[in-house]
Amino acid sequence: MSSKDDLPAFSRRDFLKTAGVGSLATAVTTATDAEAQTQGAAGARVLGPGDVPVTLTVNGKRVQLQIEPRVTLLDALRNRADLTGNKRVCDRGSCGACTMIVDGRTVYACSTLAIDVQDKQIRTVDGFAQGDRLHPVQQAFCDVDALMCGFCTPGFVVATVALLEKYPNATVEQAKRELDGNICRCGTFVRVFEAAMKAKTMMGGARG
């Protein structure tokens, strides 16, 4: 993992300051010269609008990318790292298909900038199975047919893993609430819920 010094650790005040200077800097430097802009005028940090180096830690592995600062976590992984497990569906944080776990919390990766999660542990659906051995949540989804077209499934799988890590003995109410941020259009909800409860038992949680 890269050291903290390499990372753009700017405060809100820095941002406000550089946002103004940034537009000026853009006018006098080439748009793609990321290095020059990172230095910025008077030493202020300005990132972009051209490509900048971004290092992510995804499923325990380092991923180094050259991307524009505006690129979302979802698009960075799907378009630049070929990690296509998590899906883009609504692209504005309302359906949950892109759900990833960042430092233990679920996030909508479509509404998270890649550049903002450089020093964090990112987990995607691509990282749960060990070779052919599925995570208990994934196995439970297969066992009870908690998927049809499968396009919402990665988001539901991640959300269910997060649910059971947060509440190993999740109640019906907790499970429903934690999974309420995900939309399925084929209508798998009944069996997704069944899968969540089955996975809870498989992972050693209380029955019922």
Next chain:
Amino acid sequence: MAKYSWPEKPTILSTPVKRLDGPDKVSGRAKYTYDINRPGMIYGRIVRSPYPHAKITSIDVSAAEKAPGVKAVLEYRKAGDEVLYQGDPVAAVAADTEERARDAARLVRVRWEPLPHVSNETLAMNADAAKWNTAQANTRAGQRQETGDLDAGFKQAAHVVEQTYSTHVITHVCLETHGTVCEWDGDKLTAWVTTQAVHQCAQGYAQTLKIPQANVRVITQYMGGGFGSKFAPDSQGIICAQLAKKAGAPVKLMLDRKEEHLDTGNRPSAFAHIKAGVSSDGKLTAFDGQSWGTGGAGAGSQFPLPYLYQFPNRRRAHTDVYINAGQQRAMRAPGHPQGCYLTEILMDELADRVKMDPVEFRVKNAPALAPNAQYQKYFVEGAKRFGWDKRHPTGDSARGPIKTGMGVSAHLWGGGGRGSQAHIDINPDGTVVVKCGTQDIGTGTRTLVAMVAAETLGLPVSGVTPQIGDTQYPFSGGSGGSTTAASVMPAIRVVSIDALDKLFEKVAPQLGATPADLAAEGGKILVKANPSRSLAWKDACKLLGTEPISVNGQWQDGLSSTGTSGVQFAEVTVDVETGIVRIKRILAIQDCGLIVDKLTAESQVYGGVIAAINFALFEDRLLDRVTGQMVNPNMEMYLLAGMSDVPQIDVDLRNMPERGVIGIGEPPTVSTASAIANAVRNATGATIRSLPLHPHKVLAAIEQERAGGTI
């Protein structure tokens, strides 16, 4: 006995078998069209009309062409063209990143002359209405049907109900938006398309691009929902291929959520002004309906009316209405949810007039009992299972704001199939590969193909490799009309039986028997009269030497049929202070002929019911009447059910192996909304004659009921 039939005692068919591609889907390994990343691939983006109706004055792409990363720009329409809905495609760009493609699309300068528009049916039918299209009227007279003697029918009626009923427009909201990845190799095109019809798509590309169909390969290994909206390459598929040609690079062009709402189809609206009569003993006597509806810009609305029930004397006159909105496409049981709702609400109103229980009333007026019309049976059995005897008369008299009610509804669907081809290879090493150019749209087709071959060859499901979703495989039709299983499975059964016969010929001498004496069971080829004389499957296949058994075949009559019936019950609570409807439970009784995979067939029923809950309570395409713009082209204001909105759903799936395969994708979604609406009526005592059952409409109906009556 016919050469081709289904086994009398199946070991795999009709049992719950987990879908074979489940592990790929849950682990993210499954590659959908959206996930295809090709070497050197760039990204396409379409420029669309922001106006519901306008004339293009000029298109200037020069700034877009000079934008960073741009590799191709396309003028899809030209100056002078008329655009007819918000989202009508006009131009397109391709650039090295998606972000830059979006930037460049914004640089395409289109000058418009906005024209007057119409954004709903009522406005469009006004005498002085603006025209949706400068060259065409807003309405077109549709079908006219008349049966029996309408006057005599109304004379027999003891009661007459005359009301207007309607359903709204919803969009498909496929989670994987429409789109393609197109890659040219010289004059040959490979297109990864999120489609319900690989072969039909290839034909569409060939015809539109004027290239030989043999030069087009369409691939759809996984697809994220279509529901009737994904059969053709569409504008985005053609634009993608043209951009790829122009740029000399593979192009990915996936629509965004807003485009998906605006330009990939919708379920048309349905309206009907109905006058219907019932005799004093509860027999339907007459139905007179004027219906209309819109399927958007130049597309009408078709739905059956009256639905299902037997009106001996009936007349219907229909008018198609055109408005400035994206065109309709088939959507899960096209026409039926609308026709069902218009009729089923009326049925409960008529039942109340003759003071009959809605179930009893329906039994009396349902089609005669037949293999494809089990209504009379399902109504009675369902009522018993659901606890219908605890249903109170219209209007819950319980104290407090929460009222409870029950409703019932029924539906029919055709299904059935034909025309599919298939190929099977039994290899000398014992491996079996079945190829069919169908596609798995989430229904489980891939798994079903393996199940049918495995059942026939006496192998476990894992012993068969199904290969589908590619035009390199034998022709199969589009997945629409609930026809996939009934089209494909007979073809798989036929080629498997034919291939097994060839294997029997090879094996018979070894077992000292004739081919007719042999059977394939439990991974063995054995002599039926003396099962201890057998060869393991692998050893039997070794006798093939170097030459595999390869058989082509096609769908044959006798393994499938058409016609399904279903009945659904719903129990709801309604908060009469907020108008919020919550569903407590639903019972769905459904048949589909021979159940192939019990697990995935049940999932289809759950899915159909949940889709209809959305139709009844949540989703609604809202067009602003002043601007003609869709106000909710997203997934936060276009409401869809989440986990907490889904009630207890009991699926009662009836297996009828003697009827062969029929299909189940669509029927379970037809009658749920009507059962819910009738349950709301039973709870509140107020009749809401239009979907969706949004709180403000529920409250308005309750107000109206208190003020003088909706019934």
